Amino acid sequence: MFTGIVEETGKIVNLEKKGENLSLSISASFIDELKIDQSIAHNGACLTVVDIHPNFYTVTAIAETLKKTNFSELKTGDIINLERCVKVSDRLDGHIVQGHIDQVGELKSIENQEGSFLLTFTYNGENITVEKGSITVNGISLTVVDSKENEFSVAIIPYTWENTNLKFLKVGDKINLEFDIIGKYIQKLYGKCI
Structure with missing residues (x-):
C-alpha cells in the first residue's frame, strides 16, 4: 500500500x-x-x-x-x-493508494496561477472523479478541484510542483491514473443496484 x-x-x-x-x-x-x-x-x-x-x-x-x-x-x-510502500508505523498523509493503475489520461492544460498551478486532465470515463475527492496522478495523491465527465482539474502547490515530475509535463503528455478505491467500490456496488 x-x-x-x-x-x-x-x-x-x-x-x-x-x-x-x-x-x-x-x-x-x-x-x-x-x-x-x-x-x-x-x-x-x-x-x-x-x-x-x-x-x-x-x-x-x-x-x-x-x-x-x-x-x-x-x-x-x-x-x-x-x-x-508504507511502513505500518507511518502516518497516512495522502490517501489509500494501491499502486494499480486504472488507465492512462492526458494533460489538457496547465494554468499558472501565480503561486500554484491548475492542471486539467482528460480520461476515458470508465471511472469517476468527484470534487474534493482523491485521485492519483503519476503516483501523486491529489484533490480534485473540478470534476466533469471525462475530465478533472487539480491545484498543485509549489512544493509538489518542484518535488515531482509534474513540472516536466507538457500539454498532450500521457499520465498514469489510479482512481480512489472507495469510489470504485461504490461505483461497482451502485451499478449492481440499478
Whole structure:
C-alpha cells in the first residue's frame, strides 16, 4: 500500500524490452536501503525490485502493466515519481493508494496561477472523479478541484510542483491514473443496484 506522497524523483538510466516485458533501471538516493522483492510505486504503478546495483535498481513491467500505464512512452533520462510502500508505523498523509493503475489520461492544460498551478486532465470515463475527492496522478495523491465527465482539474502547490515530475509535463503528455478505491467500490456496488 502507498499514500501517494512522492518520496523522491528518480531517473531512468536504462530501458530494455524483453519479449512482451519492459525492464526499467532507475537511479535513486535510497538504493542502499532496497532489497530484492520490495515494492516501489513508479509514477504510481507498483513494481517489484528484481535487481540492485550500486547506482541503480531494476524492475520489470509486464504486458498488462504496459497496457494500463504510460510506461511505453518512457525514454532513458526521463524523471519518474517514486514512493516506497508504507511502513505500518507511518502516518497516512495522502490517501489509500494501491499502486494499480486504472488507465492512462492526458494533460489538457496547465494554468499558472501565480503561486500554484491548475492542471486539467482528460480520461476515458470508465471511472469517476468527484470534487474534493482523491485521485492519483503519476503516483501523486491529489484533490480534485473540478470534476466533469471525462475530465478533472487539480491545484498543485509549489512544493509538489518542484518535488515531482509534474513540472516536466507538457500539454498532450500521457499520465498514469489510479482512481480512489472507495469510489470504485461504490461505483461497482451502485451499478449492481440499478
